Amino acid sequence: MKRRASGGRKACVVRGRVWVEIDGKPALTDAGADLLEQIGICGSLSEAARRLHFSYRRAWLLLDSMNQRWPRPVVTTATGGQRGGGAKLTELGHQVLGAYRDLQMQLEHQLDAGSDPFRLLL
Amino acid sequence: MKRRASGGRKACVVRGRVWVEIDGKPALTDAGADLLEQIGICGSLSEAARRLHFSYRRAWLLLDSMNQRWPRPVVTTATGGQRGGGAKLTELGHQVLGAYRDLQMQLEHQLDAGSDPFRLLL
DNA sequence: ACCCGCTATATATTCGAATATACAACGCCG
DNA sequence: CGGCGTTGTATATTCGAATATATAGCGGGT
Numbered sequence: 001m002k003r004r005a006s007g008g009r010k011a012c013v014v015r016g017r018v019w020v021e022i023d024g025k026p027a028l029t030d031a032g033a034d035l036l037e038q039i040g041i042c043g044s045l046s047e048a049a050r051r052l053h054f055s056y057r058r059a060w061l062l063l064d065s066m067n068q069r070w071p072r073p074v075v076t077t078a079t080g081g082q083r084g085g086g087a088k089l090t091e092l093g094h095q096v097l098g099a100y101r102d103l104q105m106q107l108e109h110q111l112d113a114g115s116d117p118f119r120l121l122l
Numbered sequence: 123m124k125r126r127a128s129g130g131r132k133a134c135v136v137r138g139r140v141w142v143e144i145d146g147k148p149a150l151t152d153a154g155a156d157l158l159e160q161i162g163i164c165g166s167l168s169e170a171a172r173r174l175h176f177s178y179r180r181a182w183l184l185l186d187s188m189n190q191r192w193p194r195p196v197v198t199t200a201t202g203g204q205r206g207g208g209a210k211l212t213e214l215g216h217q218v219l220g221a222y223r224d225l226q227m228q229l230e231h232q233l234d235a236g237s238d239p240f241r242l243l244l
Numbered sequence: 245a246c247c248c249g250c251t252a253t254a255t256a257t258t259c260g261a262a263t264a265t266a267c268a269a270c271g272c273c274g
Numbered sequence: 275c276g277g278c279g280t281t282g283t284a285t286a287t288t289c290g291a292a293t294a295t296a297t298a299g300c301g302g303g304t
Contacts, residue, residue, distance in 0.1 A: 080271025084279030202301025206249030
């Protein structure tokens with residue numbers, strides 16, 4: 001059970017972001033992970049972009065940069081066909097996304113603990 | 123001693139940022155901490171801005187927002203006088219900066235460990 | 245009285261990131 | 275074959291953040 005130091009004060013929280021860089025350039029960011037996740041769910045880049053309120057261009061650019069930075073693509077795409085085409089996570093894509101979500105969880109735990117020192121200063 | 127899985131591959135690192143929010147708005151960011159630090163060192167907002175390659179306006183705006191978000195100012199300023207005026211960290215400013223640097227250290231340690239899973243995927 | 249460096253503030257401009265829009269190619273399906 | 279919903283690409287535009295620039299006020303020193 002968590003204990004509050006005193007009566008209702010200001011809402012003070014520590015937030016954080018993490019991302020992966022390869023050769024000094026971003027290879028997996030928060031937005032990139034969300035995009036991979038949605039592609040995994042709905043199998044379409046344009047649909048994933050719609051759900052995340054990304055413009056298609058932004059989503060495509062983001063995906064392209066990820067595919068280029070990792071040694072092998074994280075998503076494969078196809079044009080034409082039954083549903084007009086589609087996008088699918090590769091095995092690497094699944095692994096990379098999973099590792100990122102794990103990292104996020106760990107970070108969240110740390111930030112919860114790390115916010116106490118600041119609350120004491122309010 | 124740390125062990126490398128295999129021969130020289132791509133440079134893969136996990137990076138991260140943390141910041142403090144009060145009432146949902148940023149109260150201490152990376153740039154803000156750097157600014158506080160330099161003010162503490164040189165005792166001048168404009169000099170701190172020069173050292174950090176911030177425009178004076180950006181530095182002033184940043185400082186102003188910090189002073190407003192925390193319940194009491196993190197920096198006090200004076201105009202005129204021997205050196206034309208100056209800026210000085212308050213006690214709260216010192217405490218806040220110290221807590222932030224501590225948090226950054228903890229984060230860095232975690233990110234070092236957290237980057238291993240990604241290196242395995244390369 | 246003047247000068248100097250700094251705080252404080254207003255305005256214009258630049259710059260990058262994101263959006264909006266348009267369009268060609270692809271391939272299945274009716 | 276023609277329509278549909280994708281991927282892929284080019285171009286113009288918007289928007290916010292940052293810079294650049296200018297100016298006023300302060301207060302001790304010379």
